[in-house]
Amino acid sequence: MHDDTQENALFTGETFLDSLRDGREIWLDGERVGDVTRHVAFRNSARNIARLYDALHDPETAPMMTTTDRSGILTHRFFAPSYSADDLLASRDAIAHWQRLTYGWMGRTPDYKAAFMAQLAEGHDFYEPFGANALAWYNRCASRALFMNHVLVDPPVDRNRPHHEGTDIFVNVTGENDRGITVSGAKMAATGSALTHATFVAPNSGTAARMEEGKDEAFALVFIVDMDTPGLKLISRPSYEKNANSPFDAPLSSRFDENDAVLIFDDAFIPWENVLVYRDVEKAKGFYAASGFFNRFNLQASTRLAVKLEFAAGLLMKGVEATGTASFRGVQSQVGELIGMSNLVWALSTALALDPEAGVGDSVVPKLQTAAAARMYMTSVWSRVREIFETILAGAPIVTVSSNKDLQVPELSPVIERYFRGTGLPAMERIKLFKLIWDALYSEFAGRHALYERNYAGNTEQQRLDILRWSDARGDSNRYKAAVDACMSDYDVEGWRVPYLAGTDTA
Numbered sequence: 116m117h118d119d120t121q122e123n124a125l126f127t128g129e130t131f132l133d134s135l136r137d138g139r140e141i142w143l144d145g146e147r148v149g150d151v152t153r154h155v156a157f158r159n160s161a162r163n164i165a166r167l168y169d170a171l172h173d174p175e176t177a178p179m180m181t182t183t184d185r186s187g188i189l190t191h192r193f194f195a196p197s198y199s200a201d202d203l204l205a206s207r208d209a210i211a212h213w214q215r216l217t218y219g220w221m222g223r224t225p226d227y228k229a230a231f232m233a234q235l236a237e238g239h240d241f242y243e244p245f246g247a248n249a250l251a252w253y254n255r256c257a258s259r260a261l262f263m264n265h266v267l268v269d270p271p272v273d274r275n276r277p278h279h280e281g282t283d284i285f286v287n288v289t290g291e292n293d294r295g296i297t298v299s300g301a302k303m304a305a306t307g308s309a310l311t312h313a314t315f316v317a318p319n320s321g322t323a324a325r326m327e328e329g330k331d332e333a334f335a336l337v338f339i340v341d342m343d344t345p346g347l348k349l350i351s352r353p354s355y356e357k358n359a360n361s362p363f364d365a366p367l368s369s370r371f372d373e374n375d376a377v378l379i380f381d382d383a384f385i386p387w388e389n390v391l392v393y394r395d396v397e398k399a400k401g402f403y404a405a406s407g408f409f410n411r412f413n414l415q416a417s418t419r420l421a422v423k424l425e426f427a428a429g430l431l432m433k434g435v436e437a438t439g440t441a442s443f444r445g446v447q448s449q450v451g452e453l454i455g456m457s458n459l460v461w462a463l464s465t466a467l468a469l470d471p472e473a474g475v476g477d478s479v480v481p482k483l484q485t486a487a488a489a490r491m492y493m494t495s496v497w498s499r500v501r502e503i504f505e506t507i508l509a510g511a512p513i514v515t516v517s518s519n520k521d522l523q524v525p526e527l528s529p530v531i532e533r534y535f536r537g538t539g540l541p542a543m544e545r546i547k548l549f550k551l552i553w554d555a556l557y558s559e560f561a562g563r564h565a566l567y568e569r570n571y572a573g574n575t576e577q578q579r580l581d582i583l584r585w586s587d588a589r590g591d592s593n594r595y596k597a598a599v600d601a602c603m604s605d606y607d608v609e610g611w612r613v614p615y616l617a618g619t620d621t622a
């Protein structure tokens with residue numbers, strides 16, 4: 116529960132921005148980025164994250180956003196373990212509030228990795244002999260609401276070779292002394308990493324499945340690396356924020372771009388305090404399932420997606436109104452479908468909170484089967500959203516001007532006002548709306564979002580393979596097959612074998 120007497124050590128927007136001004140090595144467009152909070156490729160996204168931190172201090176929202184954990188730390192609700200369905204629901208509502216501040220367009224807000232970090236409070240023993248490190252990281256993360264990113268996936272190369280042959284490219288140990296270890300190699304796509312405090316490095320379930328005891332020890336690592344660690348490089352993808360012409364032309368790209376970087380470790384030094392698993396294939400394979408991270412990240416992800424889908428529904432409604440098609444039956448059915456998808460994802464998020472299972476220690480976490488089903492459904496939703504927009508708004512989004520500058524030319528004004536107006540909407544308002552629709556569905560930022568939705572939770576085959584594996588492990592598969600066996604035992608070649616149907620064997 117929130118306690119007003121607690122000292123609030125959580126980052127504010129301002130202290131968050133200050134905390135990013137360190138020696139981190141970020142590369143973009145052939146240059147090393149200096150102050151990431153002032154750089155044209157990152158500054159607006161940084162301010163959006165800062166705004167989230169301010170919500171932890173705003174007297175209006177702080178009680179809803181924060182809680183005091185069992186050790187007395189005042190923190191964001193999702194940064195502490197949950198001990199009941201009510202706790203999970205309150206966390207869900209805190210996640211939703213942050214998401215509404217970005218209209219659902221930032222996936223890796225600090226609460227995403229809190230899905231894992233919070234579990235270290237109750238689950239630190241799993242990491243023995245590094246259990247004390249795990250608990251210390253929980254305390255550090257919870258007390259400030261640290262912004263952490265994670266890299267779990269190996270670069271997309273040589274997947275056809277045995278995993279342990281990848282010492283030239285996959286992250287592996289290159290040295291060890293009494294102060295810590297050195298690591299080299301790369302990990303792909305650290306979303307939002309330029310604006311984070313630390314990176315969590317580990318294998319994902321797909322990578323772990325390829326690791327073999329006796330061969331993969333040098334890769335069997337789980338550790339945390341501070342962003343200003345010498346030897347850690349962030350190679351950024353193109354910046355949509357930097358490339359945005361103006362807020363009017365790119366209202367989402369210009370402020371919600373979470374740059375995805377490839378992380379390169381070049382004999383980067385990791386002190387022992389930051390190591391959770393070291394040269395232990397069994398633990399590197401097992402930590403993911405044991406931590407409850409999977410169960411919990413789907414609560415954050417479903418809440419985020421539900422907010423984004425509501426926004427998409429609003430965009431579609433306004434788009435068809437502006438086009439004059441809102442009253443057509445076929446159009447209405449697809450608007451209805453999009454609203455239904457949003458409601459379904461909200462329902463998943465509610466079920467994840469209200470129907471939990473036991474987690475590590477005294478904690479509860481969303482039920483594994485529901486989390487796995489949510490992950491599978493959610494990664495296919497956005498392609499249907501795009502299909503609906505492409506079908507129903509058809510070519511309308513391309514009827515626009517090249518940039519806001521065209522709207523400031525008096526000579527063009529009569530033409531634009533006449534031919535670019537919407538149904539019941541002046542040209543300026545219609546163009547503004549369709550620029551937003553373009554940025555959400557068709558821009559490069561939008562393309563990256565579509566790729567994100569499909570892939571961020573693992574490849575589509577792994578998502579389904581995990582469901583089958585967990586169904587087998589939890590006895591669900593046997594239950595399904597037992598129902599079929601029971602049905603078939605009701606009859607044989609001679610007729611019914613159940614008393615309630617006795618005597619009805621023949622026509």
Ligand SMILES: Cc1cc2nc3c(=O)[nH]c(=O)nc-3n(C[C@H](O)[C@H](O)[C@H](O)COP(=O)(O)OP(=O)(O)OC[C@H]3O[C@@H](n4cnc5c(N)ncnc54)[C@H](O)[C@@H]3O)c2cc1C
Nearest residue numbers: 265266267268304305306375566567570571573574575576
């Ligand atoms: C925008 C974006 C942001 C991302 N952000 C992050 C992030 O912050 N942190 C992070 O860790 N990752 C991140 N990722 C990476 C993401 O997690 C991966 O893309 C995802 O897990 C799929 O892995 P992959 O791309 O390596 O595809 P693969 O695993 O290579 O899968 C592609 C296909 O190859 C085939 N295949 C692969 N392996 C096998 C096998 N062993 N046997 C048979 N068939 C196989 C399957 O058909 C599979 O569907 C991000 C990705 C994107 C696009």
